[in-house]
Amino acid sequence: MSLSPAFLDELRARTSLSALIGKTTKLQKAGREMRGCCPFHNEKTPSFYVNDDKGFYHCFGCSAHGDAIRWMTDQRGLPFIDAVKELAQAAGMEMPAMDRRAAEKAERAKGLHEAMADAAAWFAEQLGGLSGNDARALLDRRGISAETARTFGMGFAPDSRGRLKTALADYGDPMLVEAGLLIQVEGKDPYDRFRGRLMIPIRDARGRTIAFGGRILDQGEPKYLNSPDTPLFDKGRTLYNLDRAAPAARKAKRVLVVEGYMDVIALSQAGIHEAVAPLGTALTEHQLERLWRMVDVPILCFDGDAAGQKAALRAAHRALPMLAPGRSLAFVTLPAGQDPDDVVKGGGAVAMETLLRTPEPLVDRLWAAELAAEALDTPEQRAGLKSRLQELAGTIADTGVRTEYQSEFRRRFDAHFTPQRRPFRPMGNGKQPWRPPAPVTEDAKAFRAAGIDRVLAKAVLAGLIRHPAEIARHMEVLGSLRMAEGALGRLFEAVVDVALEDGRRAGSALDSERLVTILARSGFEPIASDLLRADAMPYTFTQKSGDPTRAREDLDEAIAILIARPEVDAQLATATQAMQARFTDEAFERQVALVREKQALELRLANLCQAHEDARALGPEGN
The missing domain is CATH 3.40.1360.10 (Dna Topoisomerase Vi A Subunit; Chain: A, domain 2)
Incomplete structure (x- = not known):
């Protein structure tokens, strides 16, 4: 289809812009123009003007500006060609003739739209029938009312390979396959794509069904099944609702x-x-x-x-x-x-x-994510943060916005590190280990005793065996931890006991091999060897080779996270119970603050894994 400038100019001339905009925005006469509050930004004093003679609107508050077509694309959210079609229909104008290929494509699209509409109606009918009992029960469990289900056009696909195919047989298998409603396997007859699922229509900006999402009713995978990309549906360009x-x-x-x-x-x-x-x-x-x-x-x-x-x-x-x-x-x-x-x-x-x-x-x-990405104790690490921030800002295409981000990142960097102060280090200055605050509730005490992350605890234990000199630095905290029951807990106690005994011997130097030998005599060789496998855990401090300074720093961080997570979990559980018992803004804000604290811990733990991946990517030369 070719839309000539002459056709578009005629379309604009035949369209009353004030009547078009007045359908959704209140306008009043203001001299030769119409005036109202701008629909593109929140304002109390009207600064939005519509000029029918010149065929444009303009807001002196937010600078929104355009003609009838621009109004349809920006305010209504329609694609350009759909905006033109709708305006042409309202103005009584025929759209320009399409070439043969475009006409065939449009005709096929029309058939696909009709097929999808009929499929949506059929699914909705099944939801209300006898076969839709389980789907209606799912909606009840999720608290979704019948009115809401109707509003969103929800339906049900029976657990059958051919019921929809039969219901829409007039369209023919090829079109239903092209619409994504049937699956075509070479050498076999097409069959229904959606079976035994709650059906949710996916609609375009004009409200036409272009695809479906199907949710399984019970257990199974995938939990959600979407239509494939089709001539009507591009999932990367579509937003549900x-x-x-x-x-x-x-x-x-x-x-x-x-x-x-x-x-x-x-x-x-x-x-x-x-x-x-x-x-x-x-x-x-x-x-x-x-x-x-x-x-x-x-x-x-x-x-x-x-x-x-x-x-x-x-x-x-x-x-x-x-x-x-x-x-x-x-x-x-x-x-x-x-x-x-x-x-x-x-x-x-x-x-x-x-x-x-x-x-x-x-x-x-962005600032919080980069700040938490890695330790910031050395000039090199802080220079790395600065470099990452500048690299992020440098990706912004708009010159003005890019300059503002560069300035803002510099300001935050300077404010964070000046006056000179050490960033938060969980293990303190290397002499006095960091200690968690005392539990504030009985629930917190219970978490302190039993809420240790077993997977992280295994990694910390492997790190201590790799770097036994670190045991003494954290002895008070480590000795107070109650590890999980079983062999892991006994091995943890044995490691601490060996370190304590070794510390009493003047001049002795406990290294990893010697520690493993001592543990083997006590019957811990199998579990210790399992912990020390090179591929067992993705942390720098569990590996035999690598940068020892980075490994010790990462081990410090892991111990801090290991201790802090149960405390945060306990306080979050208490805050959640309080909010559920009586909802208040203060209780909810407390819960949100604790959620963010927990997420910060999870991000720190993820960064430890990333540090190992970075070291592996560098290879032996990087180590």
Whole structure:
């Protein structure tokens, strides 16, 4: 299809811009123009003007500017060609003729749209029938009302290889395969892709069904199954619930990005309608552009676990080159183990709004991630931090924004390290080991006794065997730890006892080989050897070769995390119980603060693993 400038000019001339904009924005006569409050930013005094004679709108507050087509793409969120088609239909104009190939493609797309619409209607019918009992029970368990299910067009795919194929037989197998509704295996008849699943339609910006997400009813993998990419559906360019979230976002002046379908649906049922979700992938550049068409600063509300936070950081890095004046991202961290569905179930919309009240700016998220990436004790390490920050800022294409980020990172760096002070070191100055605060509750004491991370404890124990001189530095803390029951706990006690006994012998030097020999005499050789296998654990301090200084520093960090995590877990458990018993802003903020503290510990632990990967990548020469 060729859209000539003459056709587009005629389309603009036939479109009453004030009538088009007046459908959703209140306008009043102001001389030869119309005036109202800008729909693109929050304002109380009107600064948004529409000029029908010249065919453009302009806001003197936020500089939004455009014609009828731009209004349809920016305010309605439509693709350019769809905006033109809708305006042409309203103006009574025929779209230019398409060439043969384009016409065939459009005809095929029309058939696919009809097939997807009929599939959505059939799935919805099955949900309401006898075969949909289990799917309706799942919705009941998740607290999703029948009204919400209807709003989102939810349905059910029976556990059959051919029921949908039979129901849509008029379309023919080739079209249903192309739509992603059937699976074609060479040499066999096509069969239904979705079977025994709760069905969730995925719609485009115009509200047309273009794909499906299917959730399994019980246990099994994959938990969610999406349609494949088709002529209608490109998962990297699509956001779930965009058709409903776009108008809600314009009204709320914000858009939320969550991880999955059910999070979007739960938030909508709680009255928060401006949420979208990517479709099983990290946020793409196309999806970010779509978000920025709606608001300047989308808010990412990913789960509080390590995977969710890594996804948020990936999105932050992907957005950096695309930043522009006023255009950025913000982040809200959910409590560990909770998604938006859990948040609104526990405290309603007010709990989610409390989190959304103070989103974290993009620059804060980047700064915190780099600050926690590795130790910052030496000039070289601090120079590495500075280099990483400058490298991040350097990826920003916009000159003005790039300069501001470079200045902001320099300011934060100088403020953090000047006046001269040592950054936080869990093990202190090498003489006095760091000690955790005393448990504040009985629950905390119980966690202190039994909440040690067994996997991390094994790594620490292997590190102590590799570097026995470190035992004396942390003797008071290590001696007070109650390790897990069984051989691991007995080996831990034996290692401490050997170090204590060795320390009483003047002039003795306990090294790793000698420690292993002593342990072998006591019957600990098998478990000690298992711990010391080169591939057993991904930490620098568990390896036989490598930089000994870095290994000791990483071992210090691991011991600090080992001790601190049970304390934070205990306090988080207490805070969660208090919030569940009686929801208050103070209780919720306390829970959020502890969640962030726990996430910081998890990030520090992940950085220890990354240090080992970095050392391996360098190889023997790097060691």
